[in-house]
Amino acid sequence: MSVVFDRPKALNDVLMHYCPGCTHGIVHRLVAEAIDELGVEDRTVGIAPVGCAVFAYNYFACDMIEAAHGRAPAVATGVKRTHPDLVVFTYQGDGDLAAIGTAETVHSATRGENITVIFINNCIYGMTGGQMAPTTLPGQVTTTTPYGRTPKIQGNPVRICEMLSTLDGVAYAARVSVDTPANVRTAKKAILKGFRNQIEKKGFSIIEVLSSCPTNWGLSPVEALAWLRENMIPYYPLGTYKDIDAVGGDAK
């Protein structure tokens, strides 16, 4: 009997703490598959965030560092600049990357740090129990926007890929989603490309993954994926926002 599906080697055989229906597990798997396919687990260092993915250091089989909230790209810079042959990735949520760590995100991107950033955008703070994120949609109800996010009061959401695609140091910026099998396959290709770019020393790659948070959205896993499709994708369109390999340097 042949094995057609197995756990990637770059993922440890441990119980994950994620809620039922959470898409972190899918994205962990895609990252681990990319590491396996490139054969770089032995020289990869991952930087875990503060947020729901904080325990990612237990899940990935490569060496891992747990960074302070938002500081993962600075920590990654320290690892990569001192060890240019290592493959260094950060795995960050929207609060970590797009609120408290915005400066570290923007400056590591514009410096062109040769790292791969996996950005989980689920429009909410998951670990602290459903507060407004920098990417929370207008009108979206969270525990700190109980009447819905009102841009005049709480400000507007931030579109990270669009913003970073204007920076010279960025080699690749793509927004993908894991709401359907087809989109999961596209996400896998983007993540693989983000890691390959680094190995080929092309510069900063960011893959933004639209993800669901059934627990804090108050929806079933299936409803949550539908909510993502109907609400997040229109506001955060999927696509490649910058690719230095494409004709003209970028393509959408």
Place this chain on the structure above:
Amino acid sequence: MAKVLMKGNEAIAEAAIASGCLYYFGYPITPQTEISEYMAKRMPKVGGLCLQAESEIAAINMVLGASASGTRAMTSSSSPGISLKSEGISYLVGSDLPAVVVNVQRGGPGLGGIQPSQADYYQATKAYGHGDMHLIVLAPSTVQEMASLTGEAFDLADIYRTPVIILADGAIGQMMEPVDFSERRRREIPPKTWATCGHGGGRKHNIVNSLLMNPEDLENSIRDRFERYRKIEAEEVRYEEYMTEDADIVVVAFGIAARVCKSAVAAVRAEGIKAGLLRPITLWPFPSARILELADTAKAFLSVELSMGQMVSDVKLACECRRPVEFYGRTGGVIPAPGDVARKLAEMAREQM
């Protein structure tokens, strides 16, 4: 090697490179910017890297990344910038990572001023970051010590897996003095088997982390760290004494203030006042045991600082209320003259008669 005339800040930078630190992450702030500028000039020539970060916060986290992957790295700043680094310093402690952090102090609070100060003593010795923690704090008082203590700092950081602070001030940072970079005593550094630099297929993955969700686990990790602190307290206390053998009044001062006090002690000795000076070189661990010994022979202590009086509380604790401890200081960037301290000593001597 012949002595060279250098600024204190430059001496720190050169000594760091000589100690094998080839990675410097900084952000400009007066009065320590010469460290960044010197690193920017020298690092490319020695195969190293000086990277100007977007903030002090980013710089300390770059140091954390470099250190986690097993590399000697340094950052430096001055008081307001050090406050920004305090988050990263706490994470370095919690992750048991070595690092050298230089604070060339200026006046505070807030933006304060840019003149020399020692008002970050409490911050450095009591609470550089959140949580149960200590740091080794070294206080140079000459340009030569800026160099030699920087070398020591890297060794101490690696041996004890802790950040080490060089607590200097704007005066020593800016002044020029001859400095000798000849071989210092190098200590044995344990291998960094914990480093996250790729497992190479030969071991289980390493994790550098400060998060322990189980309270007992966190308590145990802190207790382990405090065991190391006890060892540091037992083995690494350093201080210098000047005319303390028969001193009735022992002045306690560090850094630039100690230089002022040395002149004051010499001046009042000429007038028949038996004063002496104890200069802590390690502010943590503090030379408490030696101060308690001196309480046997001295009649009083005087803490002299460039602040409103911070180390004075440690002097009081150290002598266990056996002798009166007085304070003299100037703050905000004002440096007292030897005559100011001498007058205070004369006043204390009169009270003793």
